[in-house]
Amino acid sequence: MSSKMDQDQDKPAVYSLAEVTASQVDRYRNITSRHKERYGKFPDFLARAPGRVNIIGEHIDYSGYSVLPMAIQQDIVMAVSTNNSGEINLTNTSSKYSDFTTSIKDFKINSTKPSWYNYFLCGVKGILEFSKLSDPVGLDVTVDGTVPPSAGLSSSSAMVCCAALSLMHANKLAISKMELADICMRCEWYIGTQGGGMDQAICFLAKEGYAKLVDFRPLRATDVKLPTGFVFVIANTCVEMNKAATAHFNVRVVECRLATQIIAKAKGLNWREIRSFGELHKKLGLSLQEMLAVVEEILHQHPYEKKEVCQILGVTDEELNKESLSANTLDVEQFKLYNRSKHVFSEAERVESLRHGNITEGSTLGRILFDGHHSGSVLYECSCKELDELVEICRNAGAIGSRLTGAGWGGCTISIVPETLADSFLAEVRSKYFEVDPKRLERVDQNLFVTQPGNGAHLVEDNFAEF
Template structure:
């Protein structure tokens, strides 16, 4: 992503004056899917793709915003009734409103922004956009809001202005990202810890199936319900169990006859996945990337066979990775489409990508998209 490009568009649209330039990254999640709403751990990292925005206060009570990628310009006020119609502008408006609710004296500004986070590939372009503006407005208007609250501003924007009831992981990773580190976030206590991720001799690559399944939200709600049903059954014997994170496989087996086979499978996946995150953290402490890869394959198997949120295309890409000797591969994100995330030895990279593209196209009639990612820094000012 090019600062000079964003600046040239800003100058063109706003009379030649320059402001400050800010950036926030998209994210990957190495392991830990469907653990967040079960009180478990997630393990994200910021990536070298994200959003860049130039911003300059304009002395009015109006925001003048230009989306470089969409070639679209919107103006809006800062009161609740001023919400813009354009969906992309609602993210910026929502961040302004959430900052104002937290006592920040946000005034009008001019802004132009662009991104290189691929849309719909599960790398959280919206969180990158929210984090960029939350970080920028906090600095420009002397907000004194801490980084955790900035992540919550982005989350609240999704909830209150964009109609998405997301967790905190995406915004958290975007704000807190650190080059060469992944972050283990405890979704219950919100405590976090950095772990080294410097896979010398390996590359991290996403292979995008370019599949979107319409049933994702209803299927997601159903799985969440399964987890809650299992917890309620376990709680009768173990009153201290609030989430599946508190349960063991032995506790789950005690109630096997009281819940459906489907609910049992869903809970089994989650309990095992929470443990896998901890195992991966231990492996990274000693630089054991082979164990990391093995756990990624175990996650894919669990998401495909127990949680049943994979799809034919993702299973195909996972099998292809296995056949090519890729160290680790799994579906990334909630499932029902999107990408696999792959940990690939340098010397296998070219042959794996060539085979994945060729065989996927032969079977499904289109090519998957490929994105190399490097773990990078979080929200910051560039200029």
């Protein structure tokens, strides 16, 4: 890879085919060929956006706390050419996804039961609203993905980011990586996912060989060197959870908001103006340890009934729905505010311990991963029996740290494994988890793999007719 790839430029990088890695060449050649077959012309450019794995800091970005993700080598790649029809035409190299066509100016995003192309439309809508483009060019797009879907590796965010990058470049817009990350975070709100921006930040800001410590409000990303002598192993439970198609994710967002507002009111603050733990934390001026003490002081451990929350905040059911809940959480009647608060503040503390500690010490990072999984499983209840089982298998196979990663309720684990044990680790996890179920074994190579920190989203321009 050219040294040009390592530059942390303000705008997404644009490379030639001579500058991409040998492993990417065959992939790019295949998608170029598929694009020519489908549309009768070669692409004008390729856009690439990586998936990501969060090393530590789960379900705290939307509360305003820092996280430690890295981009993975698995990605979404799009071959793109422009058209004068005013349409978006989408095709996917996987036959499981049907073709789709719509107007580029007049389309609807289905947030109730989203299909794959709705995530593309989210990215398009974000750029259109940001740029105020009155006459965007039409797009013919071929999509190819190697990020396992609904696995907690951010396949949906990679799709959104890649779509936004494609529309930006096709219309010759100049938008910084920071701006793109912020735009794409808001894009996913169109489909009903109230995330906090981690996925989009690492997608655009990642640097090959490094994790990123991502801070929010304002968005900042700092390179973090990871322990040497270890590899990261991703293992997919093969249990799929689509954030946009279920209420699990947004219920947790709402529980954090309600806990924030109840604590704010108890502390004499204007609770209606405070919507996240991060905002509350800043106003109170306390340490994370002190915030954990506040949780013990104010919140009771058993679940809160909706009626009780209304009484504490002094609002009607309808007012609470408007002030604090989201569309797919209006019917929720119980909220576990104590447990969710304990997870967020303790998980934020785990991230902070790495900011000032020695992250190059593998055992320290490993212990933090195990602690993070226990908190996510017990306090945040975003695990499942398959995730818990897989973490235990990984522990016994030699991982010095392992935990669920991504939204949870299925998806993947991330494990940190001594490099010398990588082969035996993979063999044992394959034997104990994948070989016991023929369906899991079918795609084991796509669901159990070693990965290293990859680079962020970029573009490829060249004479594809000669490729």
